[in-house]
Amino acid sequence: MxxxxxxxxxxxxxxxxxxxxxxxxxxxxxxxxxxxxxxxxxxxxxxxxSKDDLIEAYLASRDQPNLTLFKTWFDEADGGLADKVEAIFRNLAVSARHPKWKGCGFLRTAAELANMPGHPAMKVGAAHKKKFEAWLSDVFTRQNLADPEDLARHIVLLMDGAFSTVLVHRDAAYVDSAGRAAKALVAGGRRRS
Structure with missing residues (x-):
């Protein structure tokens, strides 16, 4: 076509x-x-x-494909829950090693619009991050882990920290390290009684 x-x-x-x-x-x-x-x-x-409407639509168009990709990486990974969470990071590290990789489009846009917290694109980005966190929380809840919301938030912090650190250092090994930390957090999570 x-x-x-x-x-x-x-x-x-x-x-x-x-x-x-x-x-x-x-x-x-x-x-x-x-x-x-x-x-x-x-x-x-x-x-x-307006350009602002286009920026909002740009991020909205990335929302579901990105979430679907993370879920696919999780579902296709071998091993238990902790291994599957680490697989998301492992696949992100592979992406981060590609010469055209520029980080998380949501975080980069948020950085550019930091002085405009009410911008529609900021709301789309925040909603995207919350959807990923909610999905993780749901996964952890179904696995009967205690404090699933808190654990999901920790994983999101590791992921967004890894995105930022890779942009600063241009070294995808930081994503691998964050993945190992995420795996340890999930593996150490206690079950609800």
Whole structure:
């Protein structure tokens, strides 16, 4: 299928995904997105009333695919619960070693919008992180672990810390280390009585 045969809105989101992720939301202009999508700026504004709306849609379009990917890595991993949690980190470390990897798009966007806590994209990013945490909590609850919400929060902190540290040091071994810590936390979790 050639580029022009896809709906304009899909082409705009694809272009926004590529450019915002690779270069950051502030560095990328609406003109650049329109050009990458093969449409006019007027067409872009027909589908998205502002750049802020496009940033929000960009993150929303990454939400379910990212959550699905984490769940797939978890489900396909061998071993027990702790091994499956570590597998999420192990797969993230593989991704982080790719030359085009730029970290977590949600965290990078939040950093760029830190002075705008009410921005719609900040709400999308926060909701995404909460969905991942809630999913982990549900997994831990079904495994009868005590304090599943607290354990899920610890895992999220390890993951987001690993994302940030890898961007600073450009060393995916930090994700591997965070994965080992997550595995130890889950393995050491006590069962509810």
């Amino acid at each position: 050639n580029l022009r045969s896809r709906p304009a809105k899909d082409r705009i989101l694809d272009a926004a995904n590529r450019l915002f992720y690779s270069d950051g939301i502030r560095a990328v202009s609406v003109d650049a997105i329109a050009a990458k999508a093969g449409i006019t700026k007027k067409t872009l504004y027909y589908h998205f009333k």
